[in-house]
Every structure is written in structure tokens, then in C-alpha cells.
Ligand code: FAD
């Protein structure tokens with residue numbers, strides 16, 4: 430094997446976990462390669478993984494465009510602005526998103542160049558002894574090796590056996606980011622993050638959106654009070670969310686999908702023009718591991734790692750959606766940084782207890798830490814502080830005075846245990862609470878900090894004051 434094909438670190442997967450790991454490793458002076466198999470809708474290889482190509486970035490681009498369109502009819506009139514007969518050019522709407530995706534995936538290529546990371550395009554397979562066999566898109570094979578290999582192969586959508594993706598009528602996230610015309614009726618299976626975000630996109634452009642959720646409770650991963658407020662707002666927007674609804678049949682008939690689902694009242698039929706199936710994602714490890722590597726998978730197909738993301742096989746690490754923990758880009762990126770630092774003999778750090786969650790709907794939803802139910806179940810004594818955006822001047826001025834901030838603190842120590850929000854700009858407001866929790870802060874700490882007026886962040890300040898029943902702008 431030539432010198433060129435030996436590396437300090439090989440990363441398999443160039444999503445937000447893998448490409449960040451590669452950049453950090455290179456920054457630390459390690460000779461780094463990154464292998465990625467992603468091919469975009471134009472047939473070209475592209476770095477950035479799910480997040481940049483068919484996840485976080487394109488979904489936020491479409492959410493922002495559709496929000497502007499929705500506001501013309503639903504927000505502008507309150508401000509005294511009228512626009513007659515607004516139209517959406519779906520081709521331009523999709524093209525703007527594609528341009529943003531290209532800008533960011535191309536940007537990763539530039540960062541690789543700047544950091545002298547060698548990219549390999551094709552499918553990587555870990556062999557025993559930390560070699561990686563790469564099968565190029567043309568079928569050609571080559572083998573490279575390294576002292577350390579970081580597995581960052583990500584995740585793929587879960588397919589329902591009775592509603593298989595056909596890429597045209599029954600679609601996954603990639604399909605829902607690329608619909609050519611506003612469907613009259615969009616069915617969504619799963620009222621999770623993707624269902625709510627992409628369901629919102631097409632609802633705002635005029636689709637009749639019906640979301641079928643198997644679980645009896647709406648958004649049971651979030652705090653129940655927050656989920657309740659969000660459900661009310663989504664219903665006002667015309668998102669028809671049916672909980673406790675189990676899909677039993679999906680049949681494509683011409684241009685339509687005929688669905689049968691069951692709920693507590695029995696079986697129902699529903700006909701839609703497109704069906705988005707968003708029932709979760711699974712770790713993707715197909716073809717990633719030769720049989721004798723010793724890397725183990727758990728019962729859900731995730732790569733088994735310890736608290737340092739080490740697989741237990743000498744020099745083999747795994748990060749991102751392919752391992753335990755939330756399937757979030759920022760969680761994978763932080764693991765990537767930490768692993769590169771551990772490899773370089775430094776002190777890496779990832780705290781899975783303070784990973785923020787954000788759902789980019791309207792209103793936005795965000796949280797960090799434990800829900801009230803989790804604290805109850807764990808028998809932890811707690812105090813609650815809440816504050817509504819209806820009493821926040823900035824939110825009222827924006828005509829977006831919906832939702833609240835809810836803070837949970839330990840009843841004895843006052844340490845913040847969780848913060849839950851639904852309302853305007855809460856994707857940004859959560860950062861302050863993450864910092865407070867990471868520094869083991871108390872509600873008193875946040876209550877004593879000066880917050881600018883008038884800003885949305887005053888809702889966090891007032892919620893912190895409300896933990897101690899001393900919020901200023903509401904009754905306690
Ligand atoms: P991925 O991004 O999935 O990247 C893995 C890469 O590895 C891919 O390019 C894949 O082709 C490649 N690969 C796999 N196997 C091999 C192999 N054997 N050889 C070579 N290459 C291989 N998260 C957020 O935090 N915020 C959001 O707003 C957000 N929005 C989302 C919206 C949608 C529609 C979706 C689907 C997801 C969203 N996510 C969001 C989740 C986020 O995309 C994932 O958590 C993140 O992409 C995981 O990063 P990763 O690097 O682990 O894997």
C-alpha cells in the first residue's frame with residue numbers, strides 16, 4: 430500500500446457528524462480522509478449527508494419560503510398591508526431551496542480542501558484491522574487504511590411494509606422536499622418532527638393536510654403542556670392531526686393513494702394525492718461492516734458505543750444518527766468534535782442531557798432537559814414557572830403572541846432541570862437555557878440576569894422569576 434493511502438483518520442460518511450469529525454481531526458494535525466456515498470437528485474455526488482442534502486437545510490429553506498407566503502394572507506392584513514391574489518411559483522420555490530443546498534454542500538468541499546482532507550466518493554466498508562474498502566460509483570474498488578476509523582453512516586427513513594416508497598406518490602423526506610406542484614390532498618403518516626415540519630410547508634401553500642399518528646397522545650416526546658398549545662395552533666392552521674390512528678392499507682390507484690386507517694371508532698377511508706411516510710428513521714449500516722470487524726449492533730440496528738463513542742474495537746469509533754441518542758445534526762457534530770479530540774489525546778466533551786430539541790413549525794417548539802412527566806415518573810421534586818408570550822411586548826408587536834415558556838427547577842436546590850417552549854423565536858431562545866443548564870445554573874441565576882427590553886427573551890426571564898412566584902407581568 431502506498432504512503433498516500435495510509436491515514437491517521439478515515440471517516441465513513443460526510444454528514445454533519447462525519448464532516449465535522451474530519452475537519453476537527455485535520456485541525457488537530459491528523460492526516461484525514463472522508464468517504465461518502467451520497468448521490469443527489471442530479472446524479473452527482475454531494476457532501477453533507479442527510480442534513481445538508483435532504484434534511485435540516487432544505488426543510489428550513491422551504492419552511493421559510495412557505496411561511497412568507499402564509500403570512501401574506503394570515504399576518505399582513507393585521508399590519509394594514511393587503512396583497513391581492515398572491516401566487517406561489519413552485520418551481521422557483523424548489524429552485525431556491527436547491528441553490529441553498531448546493532451552496533452548503535459545495536462549501537463542505539471547500540472546507541475539505543482548506544483543511545487538506547482527502548475526499549473519496551463511493552461506499553466504504555470497514556475491514557478487520559482498520560482498513561476501508563471503497564467501492565466507487567463506477568464499481569471500481571480501492572482500499573485505504575488508518576490508525577483510527579470513525580463510522581458516521583447516518584440514518585435512512587423507516588419504510589412501512591404496506592406503504593412502500595415509490596418516489597412519486599408514496600414519498601419520504603427527500604420526496605416531500607421536491608414536490609413539483611402543490612398537492613390538493615397530502616396525507617402524512619407520523620405526527621413527528623418531519624410530519625409536522627413538512628406537513629406545515631405544504632399546508633401553507635394550500636394543500637389539505639391530514640396527519641395520521643399511531644400514538645394516542647400528540648407529540649408525546651415534548652412536555653404535555655407545550656404539546657397541547659402547539660396542537661391547538663396547528664388545528665387553527667388547518668393541519669388535520671388524527672391521533673390514535675393506525676394506517677392499515679395504502680393502495681396507489683392512478684394518481685391517488687387510497688388509505689385505510691383504524692382508530693377507536695373503527696376503520697376509516699381516506700384518499701390523498703401524495704402520501705408522506707415519516708414514521709422515524711433507522712441507523713444505516715447496510716454494507717458498512719465486514720463480518721469479522723467485531724463492531725456490534727444493538728437490537729435497533731445502531732452501532733454499539735460507550736460514553737466516548739468507542740465501539741470497543743481498537744481504533745474504531747462511531748458517531749451521529751448511527752449510534753444511540755437523539756437523531757439530531759448538532760448532537761452528531763459535537764460527537765464528531767469530541768471523537769477527533771479523544772483520538773488526538775485531548776479532552777472531548779458531549780453532554781447528551783443538554784442537547785436542545787427544536788421543531789421549526791409555526792409557532793416553533795423547543796426544549797432542553799426533562800419534561801414534567803419525566804420528573805414525576807422519576808420522583809424528582811420540582812417547581813414550575815411559566816410565562817405566556819401574550820404578555821411580551823415584542824411578541825404582541827410582531828403579532829405572534831402565542832405560546833409560553835415553561836421552566837422546571839429542582840424544588841430544593843433550584844437547579845434548572847428542563848425548559849420547554851412554544852412560541853415565536855424559541856429555536857433561538859432555547860440556547861440561553863442550554864448554557865444555564867450546562868453550567869448547572871438555577872432559575873435564580875436566570876432571574877437575576879438582565880434581559881433586553883423589549884425582546885422575546887423576556888419570556889425566559891419572566892418564566893425564571895415565575896418559578897419563585899415573582900413574575901412581574903402576570904399574576905403568580
Ligand atoms: P447523515 O447526515 O445521514 O450522513 C451520513 C452520510 O454517510 C450520508 O451522506 C450517507 O450517504 C453516507 N454513508 C452512509 N453509509 C456509507 C458508507 N458505507 N460509505 C460511504 N458513505 C456512507 N436535525 C437537526 O438537528 N435539525 C434539523 O432541523 C433537522 N431537520 C431534518 C429534516 C429532515 C427532513 C430530516 C430527514 C432530518 C432532519 N434532521 C435535523 C436530522 C439530521 O438530518 C440528522 O440527525 C443528521 O443528518 C445526522 O447526521 P449524520 O452525519 O449522523 O448522518
Ligand code: NAD
Pocket residue numbers: 589618619620621622623624626641642643644674675676707708709710755756757786787788789
Ligand atoms: P419522529 O420519531 O420524530 O416521528 C415519527 C412519528 O411517527 C412518531 O410520532 C410515531 O409515533 C409515529 N409513528 C410511528 N409509526 C407509525 C405508524 N405506523 N403509523 C402512524 N404513526 C406512526 O420521526 P420523523 O419525523 O420521521 O423524523 C426522524 C428523525 O429526524 C427524528 O428523530 C428527528 O430527530 C429528526 N428530525 C429532526 C428535525 C429537527 O430537529 N427539527 C427535523 C426533522 C427530523
